[in-house]
Amino acid sequence: GAVVSQHPSWVICKSGTSVKIECRSLDFQATTMFWYRQFPKQSLMLMATSNEGSKATYEQGVEKDKFLINHASLTLSTLTVTSAHPEDSSFYICSALPTGGKTEAFFGQGTRLTVV
C-alpha cells in the first residue's frame, strides 16, 4: 500500500515549451501533496505545498507563475513547468500525505526533466 506514482518518469522538451508532471496517490487519498526539485549531487528542495481544492503555498524564491500547481482531486496533483529553460532541467519529485491516519508522507519515483 501507500503508492505514489509520477508520470512521466522522464521527459525531454524544447526551450520555451511547457511540461506537465502528474502525481497520483494510487491507494489512498491525499489532502496535501508536496513538490520538490533536486539538482545533481544535491538534496531535495521543497518548492511548494498543495492542498486539494485550494491554492498552493510556494516556498520563498519559487516563482508561482512559472511552476503552476493544481490539486483538483484527493488523488492527483500536477506541476506544470511553463516556458521551460535549460536551467529548469532537474529531478522533480512529489510526495503525498495520506488524509487522516498515517502521519508519514510517501514519495513518487521522480520525473527527470531535460530542457534542450
Next chain:
Amino acid sequence: DAKTTQPPSMDCAEGRAANLPCNHSTISGNEYVYWYRQIHSQGPQYIIHGLKNNETNEMASLIITEDRKSSTLILPHATLRDTAVYYCIVRVWSGGSNYKLTFGKGTLLTVNP
C-alpha cells in the same frame, strides 16, 4: 525551522549494524523526527519516525535521546541494497494541520561486501 546535522558519509560492512547519527539540538517539544532514504535517482523511501520514545519497525530502529537533541537510526543487519543517502528530518508545522519536510544534506551510507 529545526535543523539537523548528519555526517556526510559512513561505511558499514555487510551483515553488520549500521548506526547513523543525527543532531537536532533546536527541536521543539511537538516536532517529530523522521528518517527517509534515497537510492540513486529514485524518490525517497520512508523508514521510521518518532517523537520521544524509541521506535522499531521491520526496517530499522530509532533511538532518541532523553533530551531529544539527537537520535540514531539503526539498521540491524545492513545489506548491499541499504547503500543510499539517509536523511534525518525534523517535521515542522506549517500552519493549520499542515506540516512540511525540509531535507538536509543527509548521510551517504555505503555498505561494503
